[in-house]
Amino acid sequence: MKALEPGLVPAAFLVALSLLASGCVHVASYERGILAHPTMTSGDLAGPSEAHVRAVHEGAVGGGASAESGCGCN
Amino acid sequence: MSVGRVASRLGWLVLGCATMSGFLLAHAQSADAQTTGAPPKKKKPKATPSASVAPPEPPAAEPPPPAAEPPPPPVEAEKKPDDPAKEKKKDDEKPKESNVSARVGTEMGAYTDTERVTVFTPSIYGAVYNPTGGWSVSGSYLVDVVSAASADIVSTASPRYEEVRHAGGLAGEYKPGDLGANVYASVSREPDYLAYTIGGASTYDIFEKNASILLGYTYGHDIAGKNSTPFEVFSRPVDTNTFKLGLSYVLNRRALLTFIYDTILQTGDTSKPYRFVPMFGPGVDVKPGLSVQHVNEIRLPERASEHVPGSRNRYAFSMGFANRFESATLRIDERLYTDSWGIKATTTDIRFLADLGQRITLGPHVRLHAQTPVNFWQRAYVSKGVEDLPTLRTGDRELGPLTSVSGGTYLRVYVGGSGDPHKVGLGLDTYVTYTSYPDDIYIQSRLAALGAFTLEVNF
Numbered sequence: 001m002k003a004l005e006p007g008l009v010p011a012a013f014l015v016a017l018s019l020l021a022s023g024c025v026h027v028a029s030y031e032r033g034i035l036a037h038p039t040m041t042s043g044d045l046a047g048p049s050e051a052h053v054r055a056v057h058e059g060a061v062g063g064g065a066s067a068e069s070g071c072g073c074n
Numbered sequence: 075m076s077v078g079r080v081a082s083r084l085g086w087l088v089l090g091c092a093t094m095s096g097f098l099l100a101h102a103q104s105a106d107a108q109t110t111g112a113p114p115k116k117k118k119p120k121a122t123p124s125a126s127v128a129p130p131e132p133p134a135a136e137p138p139p140p141a142a143e144p145p146p147p148p149v150e151a152e153k154k155p156d157d158p159a160k161e162k163k164k165d166d167e168k169p170k171e172s173n174v175s176a177r178v179g180t181e182m183g184a185y186t187d188t189e190r191v192t193v194f195t196p197s198i199y200g201a202v203y204n205p206t207g208g209w210s211v212s213g214s215y216l217v218d219v220v221s222a223a224s225a226d227i228v229s230t231a232s233p234r235y236e237e238v239r240h241a242g243g244l245a246g247e248y249k250p251g252d253l254g255a256n257v258y259a260s261v262s263r264e265p266d267y268l269a270y271t272i273g274g275a276s277t278y279d280i281f282e283k284n285a286s287i288l289l290g291y292t293y294g295h296d297i298a299g300k301n302s303t304p305f306e307v308f309s310r311p312v313d314t315n316t317f318k319l320g321l322s323y324v325l326n327r328r329a330l331l332t333f334i335y336d337t338i339l340q341t342g343d344t345s346k347p348y349r350f351v352p353m354f355g356p357g358v359d360v361k362p363g364l365s366v367q368h369v370n371e372i373r374l375p376e377r378a379s380e381h382v383p384g385s386r387n388r389y390a391f392s393m394g395f396a397n398r399f400e401s402a403t404l405r406i407d408e409r410l411y412t413d414s415w416g417i418k419a420t421t422t423d424i425r426f427l428a429d430l431g432q433r434i435t436l437g438p439h440v441r442l443h444a445q446t447p448v449n450f451w452q453r454a455y456v457s458k459g460v461e462d463l464p465t466l467r468t469g470d471r472e473l474g475p476l477t478s479v480s481g482g483t484y485l486r487v488y489v490g491g492s493g494d495p496h497k498v499g500l501g502l503d504t505y506v507t508y509t510s511y512p513d514d515i516y517i518q519s520r521l522a523a524l525g526a527f528t529l530e531v532n533f
Contacts, residue, residue, distance in 0.1 A: 025326045026284060034328050039403035039427045039435070040396050042322055042332045045484065048216050049183025049195045049526045050505055057507060057522070059445050059472045060411035060419035062316070062336035062390030 173206045176533040187522035191222040195526075208250045215242040218264075235301075239264035243271075252279040268305070269296040275318065288320030288334075300347050312342030329397040338388040349380040351467045352515070353457040360454035362511075363518040378455075378463050380470070382448075388413040402428040402437070416449030417473070425484065433488045433495050439505070441480040448473045453513045471514045478509040482524075490532075501528035 027035075034040075044051065044064055055061065183195035197216030203209065218239035243260035254277045262269040273292030280287065294314035299305045317337045325331050352373040354360055360372070392409040404426050411419040420443070427437035450466035451474050457463050482505035490497030505524040511517055 026282070027324045027327055029283060031327050032324065034398045035324065035330060037398050037403065039405070040330060040398050042330065042394065042396075045405070045425065047181045047183065047503060047526050047528060048197045048214075049181060049185065049193075049524055050482075050503060052183075052193075052195065052218070053185060053505065053507070053522065053524050054441075057472065057478060057509060058419070058421065058443050059417050059476070060390065060409065060421060060443070061388060062338055062411065063334050063392030063407075063409040063421075 173204050175203055175205070177201045177203075177531070178533075179528065179530045181526050181528045183524060183526040185522065185524045188520055189222075189517065191220070191522075193221075194219040208254065209246070209248045211244075211246045213242070213244045215240075217241075237264055237266075237301075239267075249277065252283070253277070266299045266301045266303075267296065268299075269294060271295075273316070283324075285321065285323045288318065288322070290316075290318035290320070292316040292318070296342070298344070298347070308347070310343045310345075310347075312340060312344055314341075315339045328399070329395070332392075332394040332396075334390075334392045334394075336388075336390045338390070340386040340388065341384065343382070343384055344386070345380040345382050345468075346470070347379065349469050350377045351380055351455055351469045353378055353463065354454045356456055356458070358454070358456075360515060362453060362513055362515060364515060366516065369515060374457060374459075376457070376460050376463075378457070378467060380468050381466060382450075382468055382473075383415060383466060386413055386415055402426065411445075415473070416451075417445055417447070419443065419445035427484060435484070435486040437484050439480075439482040439484055441482075441507075442478070443480075444477045445475065447475045447513070451475075451513070453515050469515075471511050471517070474511060475513050476509055476511050478507055480505060480507040482506060497532045499528075499530035501530065502526070503528070 039045070046054070178198070178200040180196065180198045183193070183197070185191070185193040185195070195216055195218050197214065199212065199214035201210060201212035203211070218237075218241070220237045220239065222235065222237075239262060241260065241262040243258060245256060245258035247256035248254060249256075255274060256277075257272075257274040259272045260270075262271075271292060271294040273290065275288055275290030277289075278287050279285070292315075294312075294316070296312040296314070297305055298310045298312060300308045315338070317339075318334065320332065320334045322330060322332045352369055353376055354373055358372055360369075388411070390409055390411045392407060394405070394407040396403065396405045405424070407421075407423040409419075409421040409423075411417070411421070422442045423439075424441075425437060425439045427435050429435055448468070450464075451468065452464075453474075455464050455467050482503060485502045487500045488495040488498065489500060503524075503526040505526075507520075507522045507524075509520045509522070511519065
């Protein structure tokens with residue numbers, strides 16, 4: 001959890017970016033057809049009902065690719 | 075409420091959902107399309123690291139072979155070229171294939187739990203998008219019909235209540251090249267709560283589209299009120315600023331890696347006006363999981379309303395991994411969270427989605443969540459009287475220590491024509507959650523079940 005300190009996160013991003021840039025296979029655009037499968041989306045596969053249940057049941061928020069708004073649900 | 079009754083109630087609610095959905099002409103499933111209007115599945119392979127972070131990039135076109143020397147045309151066959159105006163007219167008369175596609179959908183969700191809470195959530199959404207133009211527009215609307223009377227609210231002698239929430243949102247995205255942007259706005263309204271959200275994000279593809287960086291900002295303005303009381307008489311504004319930093323990376327031809335970091339700065343009083351926290355005299359033995367009647371017998375007579383800090387800084391860091399096998403997909407997401415109130419949480423979400431032929435996708439879903447309490451959490455707040463109330467106090471069990479284990483299934487059945495089965499899809503999601511509250515005064519566990527039926531149509 002200490003890694004979550006706000007000042008450390010941008011640095012962690014830069015490190016991750018550097019590692020990824022140097023250590024991964026370069027994939028040409030015409031080789032990425034498999035990655036276009038709908039189940040490979042970076043979005044959440046949960047529908048609005050499941051997302052709402054999570055928002056009410058868990059004390060944590062964030063970390064998703066999309067915006068989250070208040071609902072006064074808790 | 076017994077587990078059997080929960081299952082029975084859920085079954086009836088899901089059956090009702092399925093029946094109602096038969097009268098609707100839409101579908102709702104893909105979360106990426108809802109937020110980004112991502113193109114449909116059978117367009118040209120799009121290969122950016124993140125469908126929502128970066129729109130599709132058509133495959134690189136192979137250069138055309140050099141043109142062969144054309145043979146000289148026979149003299150007899152030689153014709154004068156037609157009038158250019160006529161040629162243009164002919165072209166205009168040809169039917170042109172539109173690059174604009176659309177998707178509409180609906181989801182009918184039904185929830186119930188052992189605390190006698192039931193929620194019925196019908197929702198619809200639609201999206202219009204142009205994959206080659208790189209733009210999309212989408213909208214959504216949902217209704218929550220909540221019937222509840224949680225233990226801590228019962229303890230204040232409040233009756234069981236029913237409430238309806240309406241929420242709608244609009245989003246747009248434009249990404250003609252490496253650089254793209256999206257904007258969105260949403261409104262959520264219920265009798266005692268109003269929430270506005272606006273935001274936007276920019277994405278930029280790097281490393282020849284093997285990675286994509288996301289920068290986003292969202293502003294939310296909530297107004298918490300009291301039922302049957304105008305906001306002019308009682309309201310508590312809450313402002314939320316969310317800063318999002320994301321990175322998606324193509325690991326190889328089959329795998330994606332995504333990082334998201336959120337900083338959420340919240341100001342305003344989020345204390346629930348209906349929630350009262352029981353106070354106890356010094357030395358009173360208060361065990362977890364007591365009945366309301368028992369608590370009322372041993373607590374002090376004063377009723378202290380909930381009071382939480384006026385600001386909260388929340389930080390979430392998540393990492394997602396997705397790998398596509400020959401006919402299945404594995405998704406693993408991990409979120410680490412902390413905030414200025416002292417909560418530290420971990421959330422792990424795992425899905426395995428297997429294709430059973432061209433028309434069925436089915437798979438299990440597991441989610442684990444554990445968190446520590448806020449630093450002002452107490453199962454039993456001690457007081458010597460009205461003048462000696464603890465400054466910060468809460469009865470919200472989601473601010474206490476808890477562990478939840480969820481399991482469910484994801485099912486999609488595609489019933490479109492033989493040429494394109496994915497044009498019409500039916501879905502059924504089930505989700506059962508067991509939550510343990512080891513330090514809550516009223517309950518020690520909760521079992522909840524959710525069923526959601528979806529119908530999806532692509533044009």
